[in-house]
Amino acid sequence: MLVIDSVSKTFHPGTVNEKKALDQVSLSLADGDFATIVGSNGAGKSTLFNAITGSFYVDEGRIILGGEDITYCKEHTRSKVIGHLFQDPLKGTAPHMTIEENMALAYLRASTSRHAYFSRISTNEKEKFREQLSLLDMGLEDRMKQPVGLLSGGQRQALTLLMATMVTPRILLLDEHTAALDPATADKVLALTEKIIAERNITCLMVTHNMHQALSLGNRTLMMDDGHIVFHVSGEERKKLSINDLLEQFRIHVGKQLDNDRILLSK
Amino acid sequence: MSAIFTLSILQSALELGCIYSLVALALFISFSILNIADLSTDGCFTLGCAVGAMVTLSGHPFLALFAAMGAGICSGFITAFLQTRMGVPSILAGIIVNTGLYTVNIAVMGFSSNVNLFACDTIFSLAKDKTASPWYDSWYKFLIVLAIVLVIGIILSWFLNTRLGLSIRATGDNEHMVRASSINPLFMITVGLCAANALTALSGAILGQYQKSCDINLGTGMVTIALASLIIGETIIGKGSMLKKVIGVVLGSCLYRFIVALALRLNVPAEALKLVSAMIVAIAISFPYLKEKSHFYKMRSHNPGIYRKEGNANVSH
Numbered sequence: 001m002l003v004i005d006s007v008s009k010t011f012h013p014g015t016v017n018e019k020k021a022l023d024q025v026s027l028s029l030a031d032g033d034f035a036t037i038v039g040s041n042g043a044g045k046s047t048l049f050n051a052i053t054g055s056f057y058v059d060e061g062r063i064i065l066g067g068e069d070i071t072y073c074k075e076h077t078r079s080k081v082i083g084h085l086f087q088d089p090l091k092g093t094a095p096h097m098t099i100e101e102n103m104a105l106a107y108l109r110a111s112t113s114r115h116a117y118f119s120r121i122s123t124n125e126k127e128k129f130r131e132q133l134s135l136l137d138m139g140l141e142d143r144m145k146q147p148v149g150l151l152s153g154g155q156r157q158a159l160t161l162l163m164a165t166m167v168t169p170r171i172l173l174l175d176e177h178t179a180a181l182d183p184a185t186a187d188k189v190l191a192l193t194e195k196i197i198a199e200r201n202i203t204c205l206m207v208t209h210n211m212h213q214a215l216s217l218g219n220r221t222l223m224m225d226d227g228h229i230v231f232h233v234s235g236e237e238r239k240k241l242s243i244n245d246l247l248e249q250f251r252i253h254v255g256k257q258l259d260n261d262r263i264l265l266s267k
Numbered sequence: 268m269s270a271i272f273t274l275s276i277l278q279s280a281l282e283l284g285c286i287y288s289l290v291a292l293a294l295f296i297s298f299s300i301l302n303i304a305d306l307s308t309d310g311c312f313t314l315g316c317a318v319g320a321m322v323t324l325s326g327h328p329f330l331a332l333f334a335a336m337g338a339g340i341c342s343g344f345i346t347a348f349l350q351t352r353m354g355v356p357s358i359l360a361g362i363i364v365n366t367g368l369y370t371v372n373i374a375v376m377g378f379s380s381n382v383n384l385f386a387c388d389t390i391f392s393l394a395k396d397k398t399a400s401p402w403y404d405s406w407y408k409f410l411i412v413l414a415i416v417l418v419i420g421i422i423l424s425w426f427l428n429t430r431l432g433l434s435i436r437a438t439g440d441n442e443h444m445v446r447a448s449s450i451n452p453l454f455m456i457t458v459g460l461c462a463a464n465a466l467t468a469l470s471g472a473i474l475g476q477y478q479k480s481c482d483i484n485l486g487t488g489m490v491t492i493a494l495a496s497l498i499i500g501e502t503i504i505g506k507g508s509m510l511k512k513v514i515g516v517v518l519g520s521c522l523y524r525f526i527v528a529l530a531l532r533l534n535v536p537a538e539a540l541k542l543v544s545a546m547i548v549a550i551a552i553s554f555p556y557l558k559e560k561s562h563f564y565k566m567r568s569h570n571p572g573i574y575r576k577e578g579n580a581n582v583s584h
Binding site: 077092095108117119163 | 428429430431433437441444447448449451452
């Protein structure tokens with residue numbers, strides 16, 4: 001589904017701030033693959049996501065999604081087939097617009113005709129949105145006329161997830177999307193994520209700082225450091241791996257201990 | 268002492284309020300929705316007036332309104348083009364276009380700084396004396412502008428709820444979301460600014476026919492006045508649907524005209540009018556903030572500090 005072929009990106013080339021954020025990164029995901037990515041801050045995880053979504057164009061290499069070369073596609077064209085969730089729950093929804101209006105925008109991706117520009121939200125669609133909201137089990141289906149700004153962070157992130165997957169994307173990018181939520185809400189959003197991904201067999205990449213999640217979710221685990229993918233495990237080998245093994249791998253490949261409390265303390 | 272508001276003052280405040288409310292609606296699109304301060308408003312207003320006046324002079328007062336809107340769309344497109352395709356910061360793009368429009372406006376008026384329309388038909392003169400009723404005689408101007416504002420208001424609130432409208436609103440509301448959801452923000456900014464400037468120019472064209480003249484300095488300070496109307500409207504209406512907000516902006520514009528009329532009535536000299544406008548804008552903009560502040564002070568005075576109370580209690584016992 002997704003093929004990343006020796007992609008490199010250097011920020012601020014030729015200045016003192018020059019930073020090689022991605023260095024010959026190659027990665028291939030099959031249909032329905034769900035890979036988790038771990039790595040310390042500045043390892044290039046978010047940069048990799050931004051390269052896929054098209055926030056910037058890569059310096060070299062190719063990005064192929066669903067058999068289509070999207071290396072030089074514009075960001076808004078790519079986002080038709082890419083679902084992207086950020087760590088910050090405020091980034092995924094428009095606060096001054098109602099839940100219904102936000103969902104209608106997400107649904108816009110499905111339509112290819114230009115007539116859709118002047119169409120309004122139909123009763124049919126409203127019913128469909130209500131149905132999907134009720135799956136969240138957060139009571140949002142009765143608040144469809146309220147601005148999204150009134151929702152809590154967890155509710156907003158759940159809504160964003162719903163919006164990102166309303167039209168099944170070719171790939172879903174989750175950038176630590178539960179990290180800013182309280183533990184109970186995070187679990188709920190995560191369970192929902194797993195459910196949607198499994199039901200529709202969505203190909204997914206997920207950044208996490210939680211070593212337990214990194215091994216328990218999905219079928220592959222990647223480790224990034226300094227713009228490289230330094231460790232890659234899947235299948236039987238991954239099943240046998242414990243959190244301590246993963247931390248050990250981190251020490252070997254990155255050459256230092258993980259010093260992030262969040263990673264060490266999470267179970 | 269005679270009444271502060273005579274009927275004729277009320278009438279002209281309503282007429283001007285409705286005409287200028289179109290500029291306030293334009294700023295509602297660019298400033299409130301798209302979050303862009305479009306400083307080409309002054310020049311665009313004059314452009315609309317100039318184009319409208321020239322077409323009216325050639326005998327087509329109705330066509331004049333559409334021609335003015337067309338000119339406004341062009342001006343909005345250039346402003347949008349500069350900021351979306353040429354990397355000019357949005358405020359600067361407005362200032363650049365505004366400066367350029369001065370020459371364009373002079374040129375449109377045949378390289379003269381004013382044009383008068385006393386000798387030709389306008390939409391107002393055509394509607395005059397259609398019935399014998401004296402009531403119609405005194406209110407026909409208001410009816411015309413009210414009809415135009417109604418049509419524009421309805422179209423605008425319908426448009427802002429279509430998917431294109433939703434996309435424009437999202438563009439000003441959350442840039443991250445827009446980029447992640449297949450909306451092209453550059454296109455949305457362009458559409459929004461074209462629509463906004465079309466309304467500004469339409470307002471200019473109507474004003475030109477209303478006062479039967481066009482002057483190169485007509486638009487000076489327009490952005491301030493429209494902003495005042497917009498903020499007064501948002502303050503009195505508050506949150507709500509798009510239709511409600513549009514109505515609020517029109518009401519705000521009329522209210523602003525009342526305040527100006529009141530100021531004139533209290534013998535403020537005409538030269539001081541711009542200062543009065545600036546003060547009204549400053550008050551209108553700071554009003555919501557001051558209201559919140561006063562709420563805080565009220566809360567504090569009604570619930571005296573717990574520390575002080577306990578301290579007193581200890582002393583007395």
